[in-house]
Every structure is written in structure tokens, then in C-alpha cells.
Amino acid sequence: MLESLRDKSEVALSVKSLRYLLLDPNEMEGYVSLYKMQPIKRQTIITCMATLKKNMADEDAVCCLVIGTESGDMYILDPEAFTVQAKMALPSVPVYLDVTGQYDVEFRITVACRNGNIYILRRESRRPRYCVELGSQPVGLVRVNKNMVVGCAQDTLHCYTQKGKKLWTVFLPAAITTMAGMDHAAKGFQAVMVAMANSQVHVYRDKHLVNIILAQDVVTSLCFGRYGREDGTLIMTTKGGGLLIKILKRTAVFEEKDMSPGPPLAQSIRLNIPKKTKLYVDQTLRERESAVAMHRTFQTDLYRLRLMATRAYARVLEANLAPFSSSLSEPLKMNAVVQGIGPCFKLTLNLQNTSANQPSINLLISFMYDENLYSMERGFFKLPMLVPGLNYPIQTVVDCRSDKGVADTIKVFVLQVGRSSPLLTAHINMPVSEGLVVA
Amino acid sequence: MDPLFMACSYFRRRKFQLCAEICTALLEKNPYDQAAWSLKTRALTEMVYVDEVDIDQEGIAEVILDDNAIAQIARPGTSLKHPTTSQAGGPSPAVRPMSQAGRPISGFVRPGTSSGRPGTMEQAIKTPRTASTARPVTSASGRYVRLGTASMLTNPDGPFIHLSRLNISKYAGKPYLAKTLFEYIFHHENDVKSVSLFHQYFLSFSSIKLFNLAALATEHSQFKDWWWKVQLGKCYYRLGLHREAEKQFKSALKQQEMVDIFLYLSKVYIRLDQPLTVLVLLKEGLDHFPGEVTLLTGIARIHDEMNDIVSATEYYKDVLKQDNTNVEAIACIGSNHFYSDQPEIALRFYRRLLQMGVYNCQLFNNLGLCCFYAQQYDLTLSSFERALSLAVNDEEVADVWYNLGHIAVGIGDMTLAYQCFKLALANNNDHAEAYNNLAVLEMRKGHHEQAKGFLQTAASLAPHMYEPHYNFAALSDKVGDLQSSYVAAQKSAAAFPEHVNTRQLIKQLQQHFSML
């Protein structure tokens, strides 16, 4: 039975029961007889605490202690005798607590739990009344007037009413490290302060950002309140172990920038378009006056250009002078790179098969160059099969024989077995060989 | 007519070859004719004379193994090697193409400015090093290669002056001969083969001779002649001894203020990576020579290198107030206006260059682009045709076809655009921008594999451009390859952090990866 309880894990078993389940069957009886007189207890850990006024709403009236535990229970303790006055159960472990009201009259406890939900407990109810499901883990909970502001792990800030209705969401630029409430009673100003991982602290009043504080380091905790004689002080501790104390000026006014949804700021920056010059206007006049003539001239020129281009292009195709092949069956592309300072150069031919799925086979490379000037390692060789899409760098060595500082071009042909004209040609303008001079 | 007079007249008319021939004939008759010798030296020098102030070619070794910079981690805005990335007031990489160094491509290029500063040795070796746009291994070797060929031009039958047989002290005593000799050796250095290692610097035999000559001559003039101090400073600069060069130039400056000295001294400070000192120096120069165009240009160039386009434009405008035919200033201001959405103003500037008589491929290309974007469509295509016909090498042809492709995209003719970009690639196999744009066109047609291949090539050819990386990320994201999309998006963000689409893509991918 115990095992089935353990497996179902609805009710948490105490350590003794768990131990019992682990024992061998013959040791179990001895174990039970040893511990049967002691009541079964479960140790639990406190996760969060808060204070609740007992019956008066003054600043320094008597308070009760509200405790949330790892076992998912909330306890309210009497301040004088520390007896448990009320106990409430939650479905999950509470992480952040917020308490309003008085114990004797009416109170409301808002709890953010580890399962990403917020539960609201009221007086006279042992189980939570309302539940709010958040999209991600809660990272902070602050109550502002009647609403609660929750920070989530998605770098967002949500605001909910007491009944659990979502009012607004704000997206933050960085992850939240901590949140605190800012309640300046003298000015009647209530806001939420959010410290973020980019070393900034944002202050929000009702979804509007009213202030940004830049700290030197990531702020890990915030506290706003009265410090000595100053009413409005903000104390921050940073991740690196620093302490920052800031005092709010008496004349400080928090104004919200108009963040109403509108055209983005970038739209109001004027584009740097140069002004229309007088020359431009004159030219437009000319266009208007001689529009027909201009058009005619342009069209005749265009026809001539098209003819010239097509003729040149046809010549290139016929002689296969281009570094890309014109045949549809063997789409290839080649480009050559020369490296070295001479007299020895490395020539790299980058060949690529640009078809979709057809490999190229039976290809050969041949070079044409001035034999008195250059000597090549191999003037003619076969190519491996070219897989489409891959770049094949093929390297040869060229030696410059002359020392007079002359350079020439080398022509590279890609040939295919069975064709009389090359598939493609590349011209390489060789650089001047300076090696002999430098040596 | 007296042959020497004839030779002088040829010299004045800049017919140096003829002048040299006459002088050679004269010297054959009388080898001790000092006048003929001096004239021939000067003629040969003028044939290969290039303005030293303009040249700032740093070799690869000097850039990588540079220990001249004072601060390893310079404060922002004080170093040329780390220009401030925030271009307040200038167009962003979303609008203006960037060079490898991370600065916007300027409107004007001088020897040494085009390649930027490579980060690693591998990058340095990879930068295109054809014979014409070479970044040499060291500035010494670069000079050899360049001027070794110079000697080929002037003396195909052998060197005129044999350095090894030169008696330096004899010439040091004769100031008028010494100066011409010095200039000849400085600009020729045809003794390429005999090289000797001296501590960690690459010196040449001729450099030592040069140095000796200058040192002896300075002594001879009792340190009162500023010209020799400047030449000594130039020798030090070539050898890489920048602090000594600075000393020489400063003392020359104290003796006699000349614009040249200011410019040479500013070159030294640029090598030492002290741009703010250069600015102070050049402004001081302006106090002595108010309105001097070269000093103003120098200041504008420094501002340009430090990415401060607004100040650079101001100074270029000052230059134009003084000399309104200065090509560099017009070109830079024009390109700034083009990329700040005022193509009609840019058009006006480039038209001015045309009026001045500049007639080359780049100008017509720029005119064509400005006309198109300023909606003067009738002039656009004829300019481009002219540009194509004037192109000198394949890279220029490729660039013109690339810009024509842009025009085609602008009018919506995708076939023409496709052809133009392919033609750009056929002429220059390494044109990364053409690869990228071709990939975009292939995407529109639906050829994902082709597009992917092109983008990979573009990204590997030009890792400083953000467009291929971003496009590859968008493409991979579309087909669902989130891993490569994320890697490519990070590369794009590294190249251009303010790109909104890249940031959005990265955010989206990060959310995707963190969700379960």
C-alpha cells in the first residue's frame, strides 16, 4: 500500500516511510517495532515569509507571521505565542508572497509558485480561490495598489488584478534579476523597480517606463524606503559585491514619455536627401521640351547597343572565350588565382559544376603560354569527375624563366573528350616575377 | 648650326631622343666635352622622369613587416592604417562600392593608392599584380623592375654611365655636374644586377654611390645648399631610414622654404603613419605659400585616406578655386556627388574634364553613368560606345560592360543585362561585381545552383564586399540551408555592419536556432 502511495506521489511520504520501503522484507518488522511509538513527522523548509497586520492597519500595529513552506503549506502564526492560527494548502511550492489586509477582518494572500502559477488565498478558505497561469517561471512579485506586477523568465512584466485578470504586459530588454516596489507616500507615488542583467534598473509606473538607472554592475537586490532622515532612498547591492545608495531629490518629478503606440521613432528622422538643385530643375525642363527627340535617340542607341552586345556575346560563345561554359549539358565555371612572388608561382584553378544534379566526366585541362617565358609542371592533364555544387581547386606550378621583368598571359582551356572546341577559356594575366631581383 | 645649340633646342622642345643622339655624336668626337655630357645626362633623365612626390608605392614587405608605425593600437582618427569606419556624412557601402581597404573607391588613382592595405601576407600576394598595376615585393625591387625597364628604353646598347667606374669625389667638387649626375642616377639606377645586402635593408650598389655622392656634395657646399640636403633626404627615404630623412628635410626647410620640401616631408610622415602631423605641416606650408595647389591637394588626400569625405571635399573645392583645371579635384568631387544622389552635378564636373581635353575610357564611362542617372538618356549610350572604343586593356572593357549591364537592369532589359555581365566576365575573369550581379539575374530566372556557384566565386574573389555574402545568405535561407546562411550573414555583417537586411536576417536565424 505504501508503495502504491509512493508511486502515485499524491501524498508525500515521510523520511521514515521512505526508509521503510527500502528495507529488506525481513528487516521491516524490526524497523517498525523500533519506531512505532514515535509520531511520523516530516521536516519541511520555509521558502518565504511575510507579515500580516492582526487587527489594525497602523504602521506599527501588531503583526502575524505568514510562512510558506517547501511542502506547499501556508501557515499563519500568532505573534505572541507563535501558535499556528491558520493553515492553508497549495498545489505547489510557494516562492513569492504578498499579503494585504488584516487577519481579523479580511486578508488576501497572493502567492507565486514554482509551477508558474499565481494563487490568491482569502480568509476562511483553505484552498486558493483564484489561479493565474503564467507563461514562464515567475521571477518577482510586487503589489502596486490593487494590482500585482509579476516578472517572468521570458524578460516580461505582467500586471494582474486581484481577481486574476491580465491588465498589461511590458517587454524588457534583458533578463530580470530582481524586483521591488517603490512606494513614496509623501508624493503619493507608487511604482515597480526592475533590475536587469544589463546593469540597468527600470522604474515602471503603470506600464510606463518613467526612469532608467544605470549601475556599474548587475544589481542583485533593491530596497526603497526611509533611510535615516531621508524619505526616498534606494539601496542597491551589485553582483560584484558593491553597495549603491541613491537619494531621490525632493524636486524630482517622474514623467512618462509618450509611449503610446504610434509610428516608430525612426520614422521621424528625416532622410538625408540632397536638395533639388537648380541644375536638376533645368534638366527636367530640357526633358520636357525635347522629350520625343531624346526618346528617339535613346531607342536608336539602344538598338545599336543591343546589336553590339549580341555580336560580342556571340563571338565569345563561338570561341568559348568565357570562363563559364555555354553548353547546356555541361554547365561549368572556372576562375583562376595566382599566388607567389616569382620566379615560381602557384596557379589555382577553381572549377565548379553548376548543374543541379549532373556530374561532369571526361574533362581535360590544357594550357597555352609562351614557352620562352614560362615553364609549367604539367601542360595537359585530366580532371576528376566533378560533383555538382562543389568547388574543385586544382593547383599547378608555373616557373618564370626570364629575369627581365616581363609578364605575359596564360590561357587555360577546359576540353571535353569528343568535342573539337574548348568548353571554356580563362585568361590569366601573370604578375611580374620579382624573385630573382629580390634574391 | 652648332650641334650643341641644336641639341639644346631639341631639349627645349622635349625631343629627348634626338638630343641624346646629337650629344652621343659630340662625345664620340671629344669624350671630355663637359657641356655635351651634362646635356646628354639631362636628356636621358627627362625621358624617364616621374614626379617623385606622387609616387608612394609601398612594397608588400614594407606593409607587412612595417615597424615604423609608432602606436600599435592607434586612437581612432590618428592613423592611416585604421581609418575611422564611421563615415559621418559620406555615402555608406550600401550605395558606394568599397575598395579592399574598406574605404570607398575614390575618383582618382595615383601610383600606390589603388591597392589599399592588405591584412595578411596571403591577401597581399593575391592582389592583382599585373605589370601595370603591380604592388611590388619591396619598394626597392619595385623600383628596379620599373626603372630597370627604363634603362632598356633609353640605352638599349648598354649603360651610358658605368657606376662602378665612377669617381664620386671628382664629381662632388663640381656642383653643376654633380647635380645632373645625381638626378641621372636617382631616376635610372640601371645597375640592376649588382645587389648587396646591407643589414636588413635591400641596398643596391648604385644606391650606395648615390648616397656617397650626395653626402660628399653636401659637405662640399658646407651644409649651406638646401638642394643637397633635400637629395640626401630623398636617399634616406628610399633606404627606409625615415627619421634621418625627416631631419634632413627639416634642416633644408630651415634654410629655404620650398614647396617641394614640404611635400617630401609629408611623404615621410605618411610612411611613419602620422596623418595629423602631415596636416599640421601642410597647413604651415600654406602659411608660407598661401593657395598653393599641391599643398591643398596633399591635405585633401590625407582627409580622404582617413575617410573624412566632407573635409576632403572642402579642400578639393579650395584647390579648384585656385586652379580650376585640376583633374584630381574635379574627379574626386564629381564621384562624391554621384554617390550622394546628385548625378547632375557630377555630370557637370565630368563635362568640365571633357572640355579640358581629357579623352579616355574612364571619363566617357563616368559621363555615361552620370547621364543615365541624371535622366539625359540621349547622351548615355553614345558615351559608353566611345568608352568601349577607347579602352586600353581588358579590365577597362570589362568595367564598361559591367556598367552597361547596370543600365540594362535600369531599363528592365534582362537579356541585355545578362549578356553585358557575361561579356564583362569574358574580358576580366576576376570581376567580382559582375559575378554577383549575374547571380542575382540567375536567381530571378530560378537557376539556384548557378547563382550559388557565381556567388561563391564572387565571395572568394572579393571578401571585402558585403553583397555576395548577403546574397548567398538570403539564397541559402530560402532553400533552407540555415547553417551556411548564418555563416555568410556573419561575413556580410563584418563587411558592412549597418546593413539592415543583414541584421534582420541574423536576428531571424538566431531566433530559429534558439527555439526548440
Place this chain on the structure above:
Amino acid sequence: MPEVKSMFREVLPKQGQLSFEDTPTMVLCKPKLLPLKSVTLEKLEKMQREAQETIRQQELAQREQQQIQE
């Protein structure tokens, strides 16, 4: 069910963004203004070109001489 009142009322805010959708489009590289070359650079390039030509001529001449000699 004849008497069901429509539970959905459309919400049309008078201010602000209604919806935001962004499809990643591809980016084209920008049109390239070609930088003009300075006089020095042009002279250097011209010199280099001429030198290459001269060397090539010389080598051709040498080779022809060798061939003639053989």
C-alpha cells in the same frame, strides 16, 4: 445558427503600424565610376608597356639571329 452575432470585429487602428513583412531580396553591386589616372600613373604605365614591347622586339631579334646562325 441564425442568431449568432458575429464575434469578430475588425480592429483598424488609426495610428501606427498595422503589419510588417519583409522578404529578403537580393542586392546588386553598385555601378562603378572608374577612377581617373594621374599623369604620373599614366606615364609609368606607358613606360612599362613600351619597355615590354622593346624587350619582346629584342628577344625576337635575338631568336632570329640565332636561327640564322644555325
